[in-house]
Structure formats: structure tokens, C-alpha cells
Amino acid sequence: MRVHQGAFSLSADLTDAQIKKQVEYCIKNRFAIGIEWTDDPHPRNSYWEMWGLPLFDIPDAATIMYEIAEARKAHPNVYIKINAFDNTRGVESTGLSFIIQRPSFEPGFYLVRQEAAGRTIRYTLQSYAVQGSAEGARY
């Protein structure tokens, strides 16, 4: 399966040239650019691991592309995304978020159905990879 999270997940994986243009867009909007990675892409996993601090006030995309390359080198087979932070008053949240690397195989999720009272079913979403292996050995 393909995880649909992020702004561009149903399109083909972005090339580095495309990623750079989105990074430039973030810089133009004065967003701080965070690089985050995980091997637990549960949709309610809000906190992926941070690749250092978000990059504030970086004038050129090259610095960010360098960090992206370093993050990929250190974590070649996990999910990596860009989280761009917009500190404009009234926003003060993420302005753009998109996946820039996926593991070679995305095993996806399954539903655990617990039959509750009456016809109610309690659903829990579990990740095959997380269920099967420990952190660092999932893909």
C-alpha cells in the first residue's frame, strides 16, 4: 500500500528538483523547515523523530537539500517528511507537509475489530511493520 499522508502522496514521488522548488516556496514564505523521520507512520503518530531542529531563517535551498541528503543517508529505508512551520499570528502551525522518502516496501495497516455492545464495533488501526518487528528493523 501507499501511505496517503502529506500534500502530494497520490502523485508520483517527488524528484529532488521538485522537492527543491517546494523548499524554495517555504523559504519565500518564511517557513522554518523541519525534516522528520519515522518507521511508525500510524496516522495518529503526531511526533516523528526530528532531524535536528527545524531550519530557521535559511536563505537558500541548498542548505536544506544538504540536510535532506544527510537524513536520507542516516535513515535510508524509513518515511521522511518535510514539515514547514509558519509562525504568522493566527496560524502558528504547519504551513506545508509532504513525504520525501518512503521505505522500499510499505506494508500498511490492518483493522482490529472489537465487537462491543449491540452492533457497535470498536476499531483499532495497527501497523503490520510495527506489530512484526522492533524499532529499526521494520522495513
Added chain:
Amino acid sequence: MSNVEQRTRIKSERYESGVIPYKKMGYWDADYTVKETDVLTLFRITPQPGVDPVEAAAAVAGESSTATWTVVWTDLLTACDIYRAKAYFVEQVPNSANEFFAFIAYECDLFEEGSIANLTASIIGNVFGFKAVKALRLEDMRLPYGYLKTFLGPATGVIVERERLDVFGRPLLGATVKPKLGLSGKNYGRVVYEGLRGGLDFLKDDENINSQPFMRWRERFLYVMEGVNKAGAKTGCVKGSYLNVTAATMEEMYERAIFAKEVGSVIIMIDLIIGYTAIQSIAIWSRKNDMILHLHRAGHSTYTRQKSHGINFRVICKWMRMSGVDHIHAGTVVGKLEGDPNTVKGFYDTLLLSSLKENRNIGIFFDMDWASLRKCLPVASGGIHCGQMHQLVQLLGEDVVLQFGGGTIGHPDGIQAGATANRVALEAMILAKNEGRNYVEEGPEILKVASKECRPLQVALDLWKAITFNYASTDTLDYEATPVKGLA
């Protein structure tokens, strides 16, 4: 003096019993200095033939505040000069001989804190049936900062909703289940699953899906949540489907809302026709229960569409943001329903900005600070399709839910294909916009290139390429670049 009645009769000319013009009763004050704490209104007045526009404005001020048709001595027991609303400026509506814009100021103490019901009982209570005006429209309002602070506003709002769904930097995508009526619960859930599985963030009950003989509400909620959860597992995303809890009584609405929470929905829905008090009540319930609240503006066109009479939708936008709904339908411009581009832009700004600046080009007549009330997410729904994606992104921006009902479910290759077509079209357009391309001009080309890698998009573009709804809007703006002179 012969008798006590004669001796104690009021001598002041102003309070002598009888009927005097509203203007003379103190409801017109051309020199009035607006206070920061005043509630301001702008009415479009069409006076009856022969009625002086300023007198009509004063009458509207009177009837929407303290006045009745005749002089009453009991006024003198109150600080009546304060409580009287004052019409302070009247101007002719550009390009219209018999319509006038009247600006009226109201003392804030005329209105109960935190109550849309009370605010509206004054402002639109009696005055719309008033015989001296042929037609009357409430065009805009300025709610003062202090009064806004007595309202909670949206509990979730745009920013937090995005954080909960983990969707940033693009419009949200939705679709309304079709056919609106007649599906069984199980078949209904199928549509929800397919749409979400294909790439939408939300599906939605329609305004008139409540609990009919063909599908009772519990049945719907259970199957819809199966679809929502299954699609979540298949896509790794937080998904939602607006469960419409509109019902005959508040008790019944609470029961449905509580069940929606029990089965794990992130969002519920209400219709505008439930009324202001019910909306504020369910908004408070939603706040207490971490629930996003979607409002379908069912019924609004009965009073918002005609230019001369009723309430402009921008006022409804303000009341609903104050009431605390997180979503509200606010027009598509290019779709099948009414919507002039600049007028709709004004609605979106009203819902999304932290403070408003007077700009008659988009129908905003007052500066207004929203006092940190959260942003209400506009929803664009009705006759839109993926071939219009460049126009939608340009006209409506990123903070919007684009809802393609027919444009998803009507796809020849199925609902999933329809959903995917919409999502891929949207992603291509946002990518191009962020890259700094002239995406509006190049829109059709951008879609064509994207469709080469996405057959569902190709099929959709072929099917709907010629569909447009080019009718003249009814509710358009009346403005002139140069300031207009007031009447005295």
C-alpha cells in the same frame, strides 16, 4: 388646573403623546460619533414611495432598538438617549435610484452577552415587516471587540482541524454521498469507504439525510464508521464523514451526537435550519467532546439571495463564526449555485481573517477585529469538478474544503477513481502554484500532464471538460470607487 391628569401631563414637546417622525424622536443623528463599543449595522433600504430615506433609516434604527410607533412616557424612566439606536449616515446605493445604504449604531448594552438569538431578535426581529419600507436587507455588521469576546467561536477552527487531520498546505477534499436519499445504511457506507479510499479526506451526509424510513440514523452511523475506519487503514490517514445530527428536538440531536462520538467520528454536522440557539448549543457540546462541527447552510437562499430584501450571507458568516461552527458552506463561484466571485471572496475573508478591513470591492463595509475567535473553514460544494481545479485554487485559496459530490460519485470508473482524480488534480495544481508557475493560465495543461500518469483523472477530464455554470449572479455588489456623499 382642573384635574390631576391635566396637571401631570408631560409638557416637553418631544414626549407629548402622539406620533412624531422617528427622525425627531432621536433615531437620526448625523453628527453621531461612533464608539468603539457600538454594534454597527448597514441596511439596504427601499423606502415606500414618498417616504424620505433618512426618515426610513431612522425608523429602521427605532424599530430595531427601543421605539414603538408612538411616543411613550415610560421612556423617561430610562437612560433612553443611550438605548436609542442612531442612524448616522445614509447614502444612495450606486446605480439604484430607490435604494439607500443606512448606517446605524447601537449601544452594546442593548444585547445579551454571547447570545445570537438576542442579537438577532433586535436587529432582524420586527423591522423587516415594517410598512414604511418596501424592502430591507441587512448587508453587514460590525461587532465590537468586547462583544465578540463574550462568544466562544469555533472550538476547533481551521488550524487545529488541520493538525488533527494532519493535512497542511492544500485544501481538504470532500464529497457528499449521492443519491442524497434512498440508500440503505450498508450501501451508504460503501460510498463513504470508496470515496475516502480513493483519496478524499471527508465524506458528508446531505442536508436532508436525518433518519428516514429507508435508513435510520444509527444504521447510517455504524456503517459510515466502518467505511471511515477501513479507509483509514488502507490509506494511513485520519478520515472523517460528517454525521448529520439534525433532528426534531435538541434532546434527539444530543442523543445522535453522543452516539457519533461513541462510534469514533471526528466530525458531526448540523443544518442552518435548526436555528441559532440550537447551533450555539451543539457548538458547546462539540467543544466539550473534541468534535469538529460542520454547518450546512440549508435554507439560507430563502433570505440571502435577493439583493433588495433579507440578510446578506456575509452577516450569516459572522453570526456562525461567533456561534462556534468549524465549517460552513460559503460558495464555489464556478459551481452550480449562486456566487459572484468578489462577493464570495468577501465571505471567505469574513470566515478566515483575524481582522477585516473595509473593502467595498468584496462587500466588506466595516473594519472589524475578530478578537481571536478561531477561523471557520469555508466549504465549497455544488457542481464543481476536477477540470476547474486551477480556478478553484485561485478563487478559493488553500483554506477550504472542496467538495465534489457528483464530481466524485459520477465518475464512469467508480467512486474511488473519482476521488483519486480529484486528489491528483489538486496535488498537481498546488505543486505548480508553489513552484511559482502561472497555474491559472497553464491550468488545463497542468491537468493534462498529470492525467498522463493517472487514468482516473484522464477519464474525468474527458467527461466533464465542457461543464460550466455561466449564469449571471443575483447577489452582486454595488459599489463605486469614489466615496459617496451622505444625505441629510
